[in-house]
Amino acid sequence: MKPDSDAPPIICLDGPSGAGKGTVSQLLARRMGYRLLDSGALYRVTALSAMRHGVSLDDAEELAKTARNLAVAFEATPPGEPARVILDGSDVTAEIRTEKCGDNASRVAVIPAVRTALLQLQRDFRQAPGLVADGRDMGTVVFPDAQLKVFLTASAEERAERRHRQLLDAGIDVKISDLLKEIKARDERDMNRETAPLKPADDAHVVDTTGLGIEEVLDRVLALAGRD
Numbered sequence: 001m002k003p004d005s006d007a008p009p010i011i012c013l014d015g016p017s018g019a020g021k022g023t024v025s026q027l028l029a030r031r032m033g034y035r036l037l038d039s040g041a042l043y044r045v046t047a048l049s050a051m052r053h054g055v056s057l058d059d060a061e062e063l064a065k066t067a068r069n070l071a072v073a074f075e076a077t078p079p080g081e082p083a084r085v086i087l088d089g090s091d092v093t094a095e096i097r098t099e100k101c102g103d104n105a106s107r108v109a110v111i112p113a114v115r116t117a118l119l120q121l122q123r124d125f126r127q128a129p130g131l132v133a134d135g136r137d138m139g140t141v142v143f144p145d146a147q148l149k150v151f152l153t154a155s156a157e158e159r160a161e162r163r164h165r166q167l168l169d170a171g172i173d174v175k176i177s178d179l180l181k182e183i184k185a186r187d188e189r190d191m192n193r194e195t196a197p198l199k200p201a202d203d204a205h206v207v208d209t210t211g212l213g214i215e216e217v218l219d220r221v222l223a224l225a226g227r228d
């Protein structure tokens with residue numbers, strides 16, 4: 001799809017868990033002076049809100065209602081730090097990052113009515129001077145006319161190792177074999193759902209980050225954006 005020349009530019013970074021989307025998106029948004037959409041946080045917050053209100057993860061209708069009525073806000077933080085995520089007035093930034101919440105997010109994300117409920121909220125992030133959008137379907141569904149679409153990936157083993165290091169840094173010791181199992185299960189669910197499955201858009205640039213450092217990945221994306 002051709003970019004709408006009047007709309008603010010968008011760079012989409014899609015890919016599986018642990019590919020580096022969040023990290024690279026933040027660095028890229030800072031370099032470009034763009035806003036940032038962490039779409040995964042919206043699915044995580046929907047899952048958390050459902051858990052808090054006793055909504056079953058099998059109840060599609062109530063989950064869609066939960067997504068439609070989300071009282072969520074992203075609060076700016078100093079450069080380099082992820083935005084603080086506020087749900088119903090309380091800070092859930094750390095709570096939504098747990099593996100449990102990620103897993104539940106991928107369960108609610110299967111439901112088409114939940115995805116529809118979150119669509120406009122995501123599109124509203126498109127504001128001048130531009131947007132970096134991080135997720136699974138940014139280039140395929142939410143912003144099909146984006147100027148640049150990048151699909152970041154890496155081997156499941158390397159993604160599990162990255163997540164392991166990240167959790168250890170946060171003082172959480174989880175078995176790497178369990179993380180690998182969870183990552184593979186989430187990949188499977190995200191790639192095989194009927195609505196907005198995880199896959200590169202036809203016009204996406206696929207960047208395999210296995211063996212690449214964060215700065216190298218950032219440089220590749222900046223080069224694709226014409227900013228090297």
Ligand SMILES: Nc1ncnc2c1ncn2[C@@H]1O[C@H](COP(=O)(O)OP(=O)(O)O)[C@@H](O)[C@H]1O
Nearest residue numbers: 017018019020021022023162166209212213214
């Ligand atoms: N290319 C890379 N090399 C090494 N570690 C990376 C790389 N990209 C990301 N990481 C680290 O891996 C972890 C997961 O990255 P993150 O950006 O949260 O991935 P995603 O948003 O795709 O799930 C973080 O701790 C991050 O610092």
Ligand SMILES: Nc1ccn([C@@H]2O[C@H](COP(=O)(O)OP(=O)(O)O)[C@@H](O)[C@H]2O)c(=O)n1
Nearest residue numbers: 017018039040041043105106109135136137
């Ligand atoms: N645009 C998006 C973003 C996330 N998601 C879902 O939300 C879950 C959590 O996304 P995330 O981006 O926060 O997860 P990580 O890649 O950080 O592990 C994913 O496993 C997807 O199932 C989605 O379906 N569509």
